[in-house]
Amino acid sequence: MxxxxxxxxxxxxxxxxxxxxxxxxxxxxxxxxxxxxxxxxxxxxxxxxxxxxxxxxxxxxxxxxxxxxxxxxxxxxxxxPPIQGRNFETSLDSLRKDATDHAWDSWIDMFQDPKYRGSNFLML
Structure with missing residues (x-):
């Protein structure tokens, strides 16, 4: 500076x-x-x-x-120009987003199973 x-x-x-x-x-x-x-x-x-x-x-x-x-x-x-030389794929925010996306995808996969979802859920 x-x-x-x-x-x-x-x-x-x-x-x-x-x-x-x-x-x-x-x-x-x-x-x-x-x-x-x-x-x-x-x-x-x-x-x-x-x-x-x-x-x-x-x-x-x-x-x-x-x-x-x-x-x-x-x-x-x-x-x-964009900053070069840094791996933004491993930033804290990026890792948190990846973990959230993975959890979301896992939940959607599990929700497809009627045993997980239960019988009292109304499918729209």
Missing amino acids: AALRQPDCKRIVVFTDHLASARQSVDPSVHSSQGHSLAVCRTLAPWLEESPDHKIEFIQVFSQIQWDFHQAAHDFCRDL
Whole structure:
């Protein structure tokens, strides 16, 4: 982050249309994007420890407003190529979705058996 290398930088203001993602970006707890969050925290920690005056603020700006600076940043990010080198198939969210899909498929298979379903179920 170029702002961290500026000698007089004491405050970083991040304008975002997705506040939950901004929070998650600085949350080192276990979640599907933890690797990214740890990289952000690793970068920000030394700068934040330098001085109690150093602060980061997140401000929500809705995309519908189409504020010039925010819209330019939004368009720039959307035009970036997808991230390479990470296996998103094994992210925490992906593994949870796979487990849920597997459980759903198993339940549907079991529900086809009249012994599992029972005799008091009304087939529509």
